Amino acid sequence: VLPSDYEKPQSPYAKAIVIEVSEESKFYGSLETNDTILVERRMLHKIEIDDFSFYLVLENYVYGRIDK
Numbered sequence: 597v598l599p600s601d602y603e604k605p606q607s608p609y610a611k612a613i614v615i616e617v618s619e620e621s622k623f624y625g626s627l628e629t630n631d632t633i634l635v636e637r638r639m640l641h642k643i644e645i646d647d648f649s650f651y652l653v654l655e656n657y658v659y660g661r662i663d664k
Contacts, residue, residue, distance in 0.1 A: 610637040611662065612651065621655050634659040 614631040617624050627633065639657040643650045 606637065608637055609634055609659065610640065611635075612640075612653070615650070623655055623658065627661060632662040632664070634662060 612633050612635050614627050614629055614633060616629065617627045635653045636657040636659070640651045640653055643652060
């Protein structure tokens, strides 16, 4: 029997869609807009501007690109 507020543990990793890559990043030129990447979930930083939410991640926590 599980408590009513039980939630399945989340994976420590998450898929993310690239919106833009900084020109100063080591990934500049190798990652493009709409690429899917694998990142460490706990290192995502949520930024809210008006009604939009964006997530930033340092390049050290990008594990790779997921090709479809």
